[in-house]
Amino acid sequence: MAGTKLSLLDLGRMDVDDGFFIRGCNAAVVSDPHPQYDRRHIAVVASVIEHPTAGPILFDTGCARHAEDEWPAPAWEAFPLNVYEEEHHLDKALEAAGYGIDEIRAVVMGHLHLDHAGGLEHFRGTNVPIYAHELEIKEHYYAVATKEDIGAYLPSDLNWQLNWQPIHRDETELFDGITVRHMPGHTPGLLTMQVETQNSGHFMLTSDLYHVRDLFEQDGLTQGWLGRDSHNWHRSHRWMRQLQHRYSATMVYGHDATVIEELKTQAKQFA
Ligand SMILES: [Zn+2]
Numbered sequence: 001m002a003g004t005k006l007s008l009l010d011l012g013r014m015d016v017d018d019g020f021f022i023r024g025c026n027a028a029v030v031s032d033p034h035p036q037y038d039r040r041h042i043a044v045v046a047s048v049i050e051h052p053t054a055g056p057i058l059f060d061t062g063c064a065r066h067a068e069d070e071w072p073a074p075a076w077e078a079f080p081l082n083v084y085e086e087e088h089h090l091d092k093a094l095e096a097a098g099y100g101i102d103e104i105r106a107v108v109m110g111h112l113h114l115d116h117a118g119g120l121e122h123f124r125g126t127n128v129p130i131y132a133h134e135l136e137i138k139e140h141y142y143a144v145a146t147k148e149d150i151g152a153y154l155p156s157d158l159n160w161q162l163n164w165q166p167i168h169r170d171e172t173e174l175f176d177g178i179t180v181r182h183m184p185g186h187t188p189g190l191l192t193m194q195v196e197t198q199n200s201g202h203f204m205l206t207s208d209l210y211h212v213r214d215l216f217e218q219d220g221l222t223q224g225w226l227g228r229d230s231h232n233w234h235r236s237h238r239w240m241r242q243l244q245h246r247y248s249a250t251m252v253y254g255h256d257a258t259v260i261e262e263l264k265t266q267a268k269q270f271a
Helices: 073-078 090-097 114-123 134-146 213-217 230-247 257-266
Strands: 005-017 039-051 055-059 106-108 129-133 163-167 171-175 178-182 191-197 201-205 250-252
Touching: 005 090, 005 191, 005 257, 039 090, 039 114, 039 257, 090 114, 129 134, 129 191, 134 163, 191 230, 201 230, 213 230, 250 257
Parallel strands: 055 106, 106 129, 129 163, 201 250
Antiparallel strands: 005 039, 039 055, 171 178, 178 191, 191 201
16 A cells, blocks of 8 residues: 555574474484584564554564563573664664654564564553454463463463454455465464555565475475474465465565565665
């Protein structure tokens, strides 16, 4: 839509075993019985979209400001936020993009894992609508309550003082030129968001449908240890491939440092 502007937010860096992202990449096989356990330098990526009628909208919110204190020790061991300066905190990154956190009028959550939902701490007790898929809100409670997936989901992020707005359908045009789609696999209620700009074309904000670009760009790969449901992931992946082709969309991944660095070099803001 004319007047829509998109800025990417760079919310820190981690060094993480590649096996979390790419299934079998570090596996010991006959031809390579003692593989090297590669760690990948990844980013925490969110976006802010200035929409002419709906105002500034956030897609994903990154980690809590005091993530190291709030995360369970095993989560920090596997996913240490080893570059997390002031500039990577959500409010400061928004300021650098030209927005006060108080100006945000809506938040769309790709999913509710701790490295995406931590920034919701800024919206507790406010009336700002927090859009998330119904199944993701339910999964969050179940994962924490049963302790089946506590660590990936944090009790502190599941806050009733947030103005939760569930999304129920597979595809919803939330605002003019902004469409969210239910694409499960990494989590049961993952949402991706398509944003149309006038001159820079379409963007697909994919949260952790793809942590890194390889999963989308290379045939035959499947999500690694972070994948929960590979059948549904492949269904979502095929749909996204068709959509990307249809709209010639620019892909933005949940954690690919090379992509955010390339896009930020191209433009501070896409319009
Ligand atoms: Zn993530």
